[in-house]
Structure formats: C-alpha cells, structure tokens
Amino acid sequence: HAVYGMGRWGRDLLSVLPNGDIALSNPLMPDAPKVSLPEIVHDLEQRGIHAPILLRVSSFLENEIAHINNSMTDAINRVGYRGKYRGVFPIKVNQQAQVVDRIVEFGRPYSYGLEAGSKPELVIALAHRLPKDALIVCNGVKDEEFIRLAILSRKLGFNTMIVLESPKELETVIGVVEELGEEPLLGVRVKLTNQIGGKWEESSGDRSTFGMNTDQLVSVIDKLRDAKLLHCLKLQHSHLGSQVPDVNDVRRAVGEACRYFVELTREGAELTHLDLGGGLGIDYTGEKKAIENSTNYSVEEYCSNVVETVAYAMDEAQLTHPTLITESGRAVVATSSMLIFNVLEATLYDAPTAPHPQTDDHHLVSDLAAVKGYLNSERLQECLNDANFYRNELRALFRRGYIDLRQMARAERIYLHLMSKIKELAPPTGSAPEIDEQLEKVADIYHCNFSLFQSLPDVWAIDQLHPIVPLQRLNEAPDRRAVLSDITCDSDGKVDEFILADGISPSLPVHTLEDDKPYYLGVFFVGAYQETLGDLHNLFGDTNVATIDLRADGGFDLLQEVEGDTISQVLSYVEYDPRDCVDAFRKFIDEAVSAGTLKNADRRTLMAAYRDSINGYTYYE
Ligand code: PLP
Incomplete structure (x- = not known):
C-alpha cells in the first residue's frame, strides 16, 4: 500500500x-x-x-477546530502577543446544517464565530446561539436589507461586523444607520497588492475583485468622519485567496495588511480587530512543497508567522495588539x-492470450503478432513503437473497407495481448517516462x-x-x-x-x-x-x-x-412536477391499452416500474 x-x-x-x-x-x-x-x-x-x-467524520472536524484554535493560542503565548484570537468559519465553504451546527458546538470553547458572505449566510449565522464574545463577520456585496439585519442583530447580543467592500456600500450603511438610529460595527476590506501563488492567485493583488484601494480607503475614512461614524470602524479585513501554497506569501501579505492597519489608525480609525481572511492550505499531496495542491508549511507554522508578523509591526508602530481573526474554511472542514x-x-485493456495465426491473416496482422517474438525488457520501446504502427495501419485499412470486423477484432486482441506482456516487463513507474506515457494510454x-x-x-x-x-x-x-x-x-x-x-x-x-x-x-x-x-x-x-x-x-x-436525492426530487429541481410525470405515463398506458398494443394485464407492471424509478436513488442501485 x-x-x-x-x-x-x-x-x-x-x-x-x-x-x-x-x-x-x-x-x-x-x-x-x-x-x-x-x-x-x-x-x-x-x-x-x-x-x-x-x-462525514465528526471527530475529524472537532480535531481540526481544536488544532487551529490551539495553534493560534500557543503562538500567541509563545510570542507574548497581547491580543486574542477569534476565528470565524466562512459558511460558504460548507453550508450544510449538519456541518455548521457541529462547527458552532465544537468551536464554543474557543469563542469561534461565523463569516457570512451573503444574506442567506447571515440568516444561517443568526440562527445559531454563539458564545458572547464570538464574532459574525459579514463580507460580500450588501443591500439595505442585509445591512439592516446586521445592525439590528446587535440588539440580541450578536457581535455582527459589517465589512465595507466599497465606498458606495458605505452610503447604504449611512442611510440605514440614519433610519434605525443604531450604531453599526464596521470593517473595511483592503485590497493587498502582494500577489500570492497557487490556483487562486487572481484573488489577490491589484486585479482582485474585492476590497478597496488606497484612494477608496481614504475616501471611506473621510466619509465616516463626516457622518460621525469613524469611531464605529473597528476591523480591517483582507483575504489572500484560498489554498496559499507558500508560507512566505502569507508573511508578506500579513506584513502589508499591518501597514494598512497602522496607516488607518494614524488616520483616526480606532481599529481593534485585524482579520486576515482565509487561505490556510491543505497539503493534499503530502509533498510539503509550495506548489498547487500542496503547502510548504503546517498549521502551527502558519499561526506563528501570522502572530509574529503582526506583533512585530504593531510594536514598531507602538500600537496595541489587535484581536486577530482568520477565516480559514478549507483547513477546518476539508479533512472531515x-x-x-x-x-x-x-x-x-488487456488480453491474457492472443488468437492463433490464420491463413487469411492480412500481412500486417502477422507483423503485429510477430512483435511478441522479439519482445524483451531491452526492446520495450521498439516493440511499443512497432505495435502502435501496425495497429494504426490496420485501423486505416479497416476504415477504408480493406479488412473486415473480425480481422480487426483479432488485431485489437493481439495488440492488447502485447500490451499486457509489455506491462509485465515494464520498469517501475517513473524510471522510463516515455514508456509510462504510452502504457497510460492502455x-x-x-x-x-x-x-x-x-x-x-x-x-x-x-x-x-x-x-x-x-x-x-x-x-x-x-x-x-x-x-x-x-x-x-x-x-x-x-x-x-x-x-x-x-x-x-x-x-x-x-x-x-x-x-x-x-x-x-x-x-x-x-x-x-x-x-x-x-x-x-x-x-x-x-x-x-x-x-x-x-x-x-x-x-x-x-x-x-x-x-x-430521489429521482422525484431532482425532477422537481428542474421544474417538473413528479405527479404530472406519473399522470402522463399513466395516460400513455391507457392509450396503448385502448389501441390494443398493450395487454390490460401488463398495466400494473409498467406503472410499478415507473413508480419504482421515480421514487428511487439517482445512482446505480
Ligand atoms: N474568507 C473569504 C472572504 C473568502 O472569500 C474565502 C474563500 O475563498 C474564505 C474566507 C475561505 O478561504 P479558505 O477556505 O481558503 O480558508
């Protein structure tokens, strides 16, 4: 194995x-x-x-939640960081009720919160009894309804943060605040210029579709000050993209995020929370490399890098250490x-035996069969080349009508027999890439x-x-x-x-x-x-x-x-009414019986076959 x-x-x-x-x-x-x-x-x-x-293995989920929270706390203690960690689970990564419910339960000892990227996800978050000091972070595009619900939820004790994605969103927020007469908890999403590697590199850097550039941030600060709401701006958010392969990209991005934090504070924002988004990767291949599907770091290393970088930057700027938030999703649920x-x-793609030669074999069929005579481990490549050549020639002859189906079938069988012999003699995978590549085709x-x-x-x-x-x-x-x-x-x-x-x-x-x-x-x-x-x-x-x-x-x-899902359920997803389908089928049966093409006695069997299918599993049973 x-x-x-x-x-x-x-x-x-x-x-x-x-x-x-x-x-x-x-x-x-x-x-x-x-x-x-x-x-x-x-x-x-x-x-x-x-x-x-x-x-789903619930124990695996519990383990990952404990792992990331304990690793952050360990790093905080080791570095002497003077702030807390308050992670949030991004609901988008797995919205299933069974999963989110368990995440909230397993996260309770760590005051673990939720991230909502849309109105439906906020509705989910607000249906959970979260610990008193856990956070709900709202990202994504927000309309008035979304903002109103987020602000009002604070009356029930939820710590719901509205992260502004654009200056225009701020105008909607100001309108709702005036309407309600309630103060919001606000955040700003900054667009980092550092580009990360991996599959999600476009989620980072100048061309990422979310977050604000420096010019927009300045305008947001000015508008907040004018609206006398600057004191509500508590959080700064940035997200690097998912599955970051290289821990040094994390370090650079956190460093850049801290620069924004320091500058926004100098501008008069009373920031208390630094949210570094998701991105903590899973080493799917186990290669421990900074490449796609892998990572060159562990959870512990990620946490140490984040905490050390923020501590250093805040000490240098003589700022209070903020509460750290990450929105790791993949790292929390993927393994479970x-x-x-x-x-x-x-x-x-195999034939244990080859057919015996026949007198009417085309000479190319005989040539193909003859390859076995000189097949040995030294001549594998040559035999592969020859077998491919003869088979392709025979296929061309078949297509033009020069050889018949039986002759072609014999040729294919001889070819597959040769391939199984070549597979037996092939060196271990990786030692002869050209041979590997050809054998993959069979x-x-x-x-x-x-x-x-x-x-x-x-x-x-x-x-x-x-x-x-x-x-x-x-x-x-x-x-x-x-x-x-x-x-x-x-x-x-x-x-x-x-x-x-x-x-x-x-x-x-x-x-x-x-x-x-x-x-x-x-x-x-x-x-x-x-x-x-x-x-x-x-x-x-x-x-x-x-x-x-x-x-x-x-x-x-x-x-x-x-x-x-049953077949009936998937039919309703594409707007069929399963009862209409059953009725239509019954009508066809009635018509066939009336026309005399179906015996009345077969009526039940046909109807039962249709009903069994429509009520059954969509997969092979
Ligand atoms: N936060 C935000 C804003 C996201 O867009 C995403 C997903 O890309 C995440 C968190 C979760 O990222 P990950 O699953 O890589 O931890």
Whole structure:
C-alpha cells in the first residue's frame, strides 16, 4: 500500500490495518483502537445507506477546530502577543446544517464565530446561539436589507461586523444607520497588492475583485468622519485567496495588511480587530512543497508567522495588539468528509492470450503478432513503437473497407495481448517516462458509481487533486492500473490524475475485481467547497450522507444520516412536477391499452416500474 503515499498525506487520520483495510483514527483519542473503513461502509450498507456515500467524520472536524484554535493560542503565548484570537468559519465553504451546527458546538470553547458572505449566510449565522464574545463577520456585496439585519442583530447580543467592500456600500450603511438610529460595527476590506501563488492567485493583488484601494480607503475614512461614524470602524479585513501554497506569501501579505492597519489608525480609525481572511492550505499531496495542491508549511507554522508578523509591526508602530481573526474554511472542514463509491465494472485493456495465426491473416496482422517474438525488457520501446504502427495501419485499412470486423477484432486482441506482456516487463513507474506515457494510454477504465460533477466539482473545474485509494485489499499488491470513469454520460466525467507516493500519476494502481465482492474506492479530504459547488449534470443528485463519530472503544456511532436525492426530487429541481410525470405515463398506458398494443394485464407492471424509478436513488442501485 506504500504506493499510494498515505504515510505522507494521511496525517494522523488514516492508516492501513494488517488485514488490508483502510482505518480511521481519532486524533483526539490517540490510544483508541482504529476503525476499519470497509466495516463502517458494510454497516451503513446493512442499514440501507448505499454507495455512493459522503461520509462525514465528526471527530475529524472537532480535531481540526481544536488544532487551529490551539495553534493560534500557543503562538500567541509563545510570542507574548497581547491580543486574542477569534476565528470565524466562512459558511460558504460548507453550508450544510449538519456541518455548521457541529462547527458552532465544537468551536464554543474557543469563542469561534461565523463569516457570512451573503444574506442567506447571515440568516444561517443568526440562527445559531454563539458564545458572547464570538464574532459574525459579514463580507460580500450588501443591500439595505442585509445591512439592516446586521445592525439590528446587535440588539440580541450578536457581535455582527459589517465589512465595507466599497465606498458606495458605505452610503447604504449611512442611510440605514440614519433610519434605525443604531450604531453599526464596521470593517473595511483592503485590497493587498502582494500577489500570492497557487490556483487562486487572481484573488489577490491589484486585479482582485474585492476590497478597496488606497484612494477608496481614504475616501471611506473621510466619509465616516463626516457622518460621525469613524469611531464605529473597528476591523480591517483582507483575504489572500484560498489554498496559499507558500508560507512566505502569507508573511508578506500579513506584513502589508499591518501597514494598512497602522496607516488607518494614524488616520483616526480606532481599529481593534485585524482579520486576515482565509487561505490556510491543505497539503493534499503530502509533498510539503509550495506548489498547487500542496503547502510548504503546517498549521502551527502558519499561526506563528501570522502572530509574529503582526506583533512585530504593531510594536514598531507602538500600537496595541489587535484581536486577530482568520477565516480559514478549507483547513477546518476539508479533512472531515470523504466520498465512498463502488466500482461497477472494469474495461480491461488487456488480453491474457492472443488468437492463433490464420491463413487469411492480412500481412500486417502477422507483423503485429510477430512483435511478441522479439519482445524483451531491452526492446520495450521498439516493440511499443512497432505495435502502435501496425495497429494504426490496420485501423486505416479497416476504415477504408480493406479488412473486415473480425480481422480487426483479432488485431485489437493481439495488440492488447502485447500490451499486457509489455506491462509485465515494464520498469517501475517513473524510471522510463516515455514508456509510462504510452502504457497510460492502455490503462484500464474502472467504471464507478458517482458523478464527478455532483461530488467532486473542483476535480472537473480546476484540476483539484484529492487522495484516492481503494478501501480494501491494501495488503495485496495492486495488479492493475486504471483511470476512473463516473456514471454521467459525459466524457469529462473521469479522474485521470492521482496522488501516489512517487508523484502525480495519470493512472491509479488498483486490484483485479473479484466476482460478487464489492470493490470500494475512497476520495479523501472533500469537505471544503465540493458539496454546494456540485451540480445536477445528467440529474445525478445529492448522494447519501452519513455522519459518524469515532468512539474510544474502537467502534463508531452513527450520528445522522441523510438520504440522497430521489429521482422525484431532482425532477422537481428542474421544474417538473413528479405527479404530472406519473399522470402522463399513466395516460400513455391507457392509450396503448385502448389501441390494443398493450395487454390490460401488463398495466400494473409498467406503472410499478415507473413508480419504482421515480421514487428511487439517482445512482446505480
Ligand atoms: N474568507 C473569504 C472572504 C473568502 O472569500 C474565502 C474563500 O475563498 C474564505 C474566507 C475561505 O478561504 P479558505 O477556505 O481558503 O480558508
């Protein structure tokens, strides 16, 4: 199982049991026995929760919240920082009620708050009983209604901060303040000029679409002073973009944010809170590098950098240390969910035997078959070249009608047989890139029970990498390599980039499927962004969801299950009334019976088939 590199990216959460099962560990109870993930899946299946399943592990979420809050407090104590940390969870990263409710509960000891980037998210935040000194930070574009609700919520004891995104937004705020006669808690979002690396580099720098430049900030300060509201400006906000790969980008950006903080204070703002946004990354590949899908730092290092940089800048400017806020989303929720699905069937690019020569074989078929005679480990590349050449020539002949379907089928089988022999002789992956590249073209296709567009949208849209591993048989050497295809009818619905111990590979090592035994794959660290960004391509809906907690005795508790969408539900999302569909189908049956093309006795079977489908799961059952 070392091939999957789990030792690098699996942290203290995932490991392999001697029986080859993947195991989950509760990092908050290091001495508790590990729990077999295939056994959890088996148990869920027995309860009727079938794959594909999104499995949320509550213990992982609790652990991440403790991790980031404790790391900040440790850094504050170590550096001698004289302010507090008051983190907020950005609801946009996972808005599901089950998740946000738990985040609020697990965050309670740390006075952990919420960030709302829209009106609906503010409505969610205000439905939670937060600790007295926790914050609600409102970002994003705000209309009067949004601002009115934010200001009025303070009467209930919520510490709701309105972060101004533009000078125009301030005018709306001033209007609502005059209407209500209530003072707001305000923030300003500054646009940092430092550009970060990684996939989200456009979220930072001059061309980022949010936040104000220096000229706009000055105008906001002047307007606030004129409106006698400058004393309400308490917070400065900036956001670097998500998944920052390089900790030095964090340090530079925090340094720049501090310069703004110092200057705004000199301008008369009584700032007390410095909000540094999100960006704390996850090392999906475990490479510890400043590259996409990885990070060159740990949570502890991130926290130390933030606290040290702010302490230094504030001491230099002789300012009071502000309350520090970060809006880490990905780092809090990504690890806590995994997508589990079964492999439905395999298209093997393989033929254990080659057909015997026939007298009427075209000479190119004989040439192709002859390659096996000189195949050895020294001549692999030459044999690959020859086999590809003969097969392509034969395909051209087939297209022009010179050879028939049976002859072509024999040629394809000989070719695949040669490929399986070449795979056996090939050196380890990575040692001969040209051969690797050619063999990837003959990797198997494992057809899997999930929708990439619904469950892993970032894999489709922005080449996000997640660790993907078989859940079982990890004590057996994987004997095949495959790309994964989903069950949408879209050729984009495939995964062909995998995190392995020796780097990123276009195919995944897998095992030969066994008859009648399910083969499950797990996609890990999918808790951030994937659930709400997913879409209904081909009308595959939400998967079944199960939330579990890992117990001290090595068992698990099923905390909550949510059934995935039924076909009837997804039909209503696209504005069909399922009852109208049933009525229409019944009418067709009546017409067919009247016309004598359907026997009356078959009426029930047809209707039952339609009803079973419309009430069932959208995935393969
Ligand atoms: N805060 C703001 C304003 C954001 O736009 C985002 C998302 O990009 C976040 C926080 C969360 O970022 P991350 O998930 O990288 O921590």
